[in-house]
Amino acid sequence: MRGDELLDLARSPLVLLLITLGGYQAGRWLQRRTGGHALAQPVLPAIAAAGIAITVLDVDYADYRSATELIAFWLGPATVALAIPLHRQADRLKGFVVPLLVAIVAGAVTSIVTAVLIARALGADEQLEKTLSAKAATTPVAIALTQSLGGIPPLAAVFAISIGIVSAITAPAVLNLLRIRDRRARGLAVGAVSHGIGASRMLREDETEGAFAGLAMGLSALAISLLVPVLALVLF
Structure with a gap:
């Protein structure tokens, strides 16, 4: 087989798919070998391989x-x-619904406003501020919101994924340092910031934490998608 034929084969959809899956499996192997260390996130090798x-x-x-x-x-x-x-x-939601909703809305507002103000203080232009405003939402939501605001959708995806990875690595340790023991609160905090990546991490830690992280992921995406257009009228 000639060199150009090998190159075409390497660029084929099947090979690219296998490379991505192989990178993720390598990450899972590394995670098992390290005993589930926080830094051993399977997503990282998959991103590197791709x-x-x-x-x-x-x-x-x-x-x-x-x-x-x-x-x-x-x-x-x-x-x-x-x-x-x-x-x-579901039984763990009793008496927790109102605090949950208040926390989600407060967290979404804080995430949006602080991202924009910090970026502005560091000299970022308005387009970058708009791109950062939806960073805590899931990647598809962040891309859609950024596009509607006139930001940079591909960069919004990078921010969302990067923040998800960093939060999944560091958040449990930070919560331990702050002595936050309630499983529901821990899951809620991580899911609201690091969405799917964080939810999968918390699900490995504890089923209750994983359940509330998944709930927070969805509610945060909804809250941010509703609040960003409203806050944009004030911030930009």
């Missing part, structure tokens, strides 16, 4: 996104499946 592949093979991101559409499709059912542990923990 980034190296599309750079070395000179693959356009749109082509890579199309090749891995199958993974994106299954993210939907996987997210919905987070409702299963919440259903098992």
